[in-house]
Amino acid sequence: AQSVTQLDSQVPVFEEAPVELRCNYSSSVSVYLFWYVQYPNQGLQLLLKYLSGSTLVESINGFEAEFNKSQTSFHLRKPSVHISDTAEYFCAVREVLSGNTPLVFGKGTRLSVIA
Amino acid sequence: KAGVTQTPRYLIKTRGQQVTLSCSPISGHRSVSWYQQTPGQGLQFLFEYFSETQRNKGNFPGRFSGRQFSNSRSEMNVSTLELGDSALYLCASSLVGTLNTGELFFGEGSRLTVL
Numbered sequence: 001a002q003s004v005t006q007l008d009s010q011v012p013v014f015e016e017a018p019v020e021l022r023c024n025y026s027s028s029v030s031v032y033l034f035w036y037v038q039y040p041n042q043g044l045q046l047l048l049k050y051l052s053g054s055t056l057v058e059s060i061n062g063f064e065a066e067f068n069k070s071q072t073s074f075h076l077r078k079p080s081v082h083i084s085d086t087a088e089y090f091c092a093v094r095e096v097l098s099g100n101t102p103l104v105f106g107k108g109t110r111l112s113v114i115a
Numbered sequence: 116k117a118g119v120t121q122t123p124r125y126l127i128k129t130r131g132q133q134v135t136l137s138c139s140p141i142s143g144h145r146s147v148s149w150y151q152q153t154p155g156q157g158l159q160f161l162f163e164y165f166s167e168t169q170r171n172k173g174n175f176p177g178r179f180s181g182r183q184f185s186n187s188r189s190e191m192n193v194s195t196l197e198l199g200d201s202a203l204y205l206c207a208s209s210l211v212g213t214l215n216t217g218e219l220f221f222g223e224g225s226r227l228t229v230l
Contacts, residue, residue, distance in 0.1 A: 034217075036221075043221035044205065102163055
């Protein structure tokens, strides 16, 4: 069965600095990968996803993530963060061709952007 | 297009009581999943319903149950509440089909406090 590990539970970073949130997954088959973001007192919103093709995927607000099959990673990066990026970020995985198994989430990384 | 709607948003119960939470999925989405979110455990999968049938179930005791109606709306019920059931309960809907990637669309959640 697939699993997800988010290596950092909290990441503080100064405004306009770069950030990387790490995600590793475990699966013996091909996977779909997702990053979700949760702002305070809200549900989760899809930030970006890797399904197939180019291993670098981007979101509309400047985040990007790169699928690395050999390292089984899907790290999330942003070159310059803003105060409004303060939120909790969840990495999730689902095995391709697994029928209808549920999406499996990591435990989340709380990003705090400091002015 | 309206998003996923969960009611109530907040509720307080006492130990031993029961609670019912409601979820209306995005129009056209036939799959509804429920997750429990707590600070220590992150997002844990409860169950998924599709076409009024439970398709997947997580590792929760029988006190947690759910159902789905013909219009795809879903409810979950927790009986004999315990203090540890205090959590944010998230509902998510998704499209189902041959190109199903497992992408979920979340509601804002129902925050349950058990005293």
